Amino acid sequence: MSERIPMTPAGYKKMVxxxxxxxxxxxxxxxxxxxxxxxxxxxxxxxxxxxxxxxxAHTEGKVRDLEYRIAMAEVVDVSTLVPSDVVVFGxxxxxxxxxxxEKLTYRIVGLEEANxxxxxxxxxxxxxxxxxxxxxxxxxxxETPKGTRTVIINAVLYR
Numbered sequence: 001m002s003e004r005i006p007m008t009p010a011g012y013k014k015m016v017x018x019x020x021x022x023x024x025x026x027x028x029x030x031x032x033x034x035x036x037x038x039x040x041x042x043x044x045x046x047x048x049x050x051x052x053x054x055x056x057a058h059t060e061g062k063v064r065d066l067e068y069r070i071a072m073a074e075v076v077d078v079s080t081l082v083p084s085d086v087v088v089f090g091x092x093x094x095x096x097x098x099x100x101x102e103k104l105t106y107r108i109v110g111l112e113e114a115n116x117x118x119x120x121x122x123x124x125x126x127x128x129x130x131x132x133x134x135x136x137x138x139x140x141x142x143e144t145p146k147g148t149r150t151v152i153i154n155a156v157l158y159r
Contacts, residue, residue, distance in 0.1 A: 004074035008090050011113035012075045019066040022059060030056045083158040085136040089123050093131055094155040
């Protein structure tokens with residue numbers, strides 16, 4: 001059996017919106033593009049037709065992928081959990097780098113939602129794995145491509 005895909009309510013909502021957009025906007029436009037390209041005559045040497053068919057194949061693959069991810073989604077809403085000082089999926093974690101004293105805030109999210117620049121890190125990333133299950137005040141060591149880092153957990157927010 002396949003494994004569930006954890007995601008936040010916001011990530012799930014975004015994925016469903018993307019799926020709806022593809023079904024209701026992108027697919028119909030591609031069908032119109034194919035019909036228009038066919039009207040231009042011989043499709044064997046019709047670049048517009050080939051391009052539209054290629055976009056259609058890519059879009060159908062994306063639709064299947066989104067259908068699977070939506071079906072396998074396990075939405076985790078931390079706002080419904082009893083807050084504690086333990087890092088779990090969906091929590092926001094304030095940390096301080098032990099060496100540089102840089103203060104950072106990350107939210108632990110699903111792989112699909114991760115965006116480090118937006119402060120969203122995957123639960124399966126090295127830092128995400130290291131933080132899960134740890135508590136405020138813990139020193140957490142983890143490996144990165146640039147070497148071992150240690151951070152101190154300053155706060156865990158359930159929001």
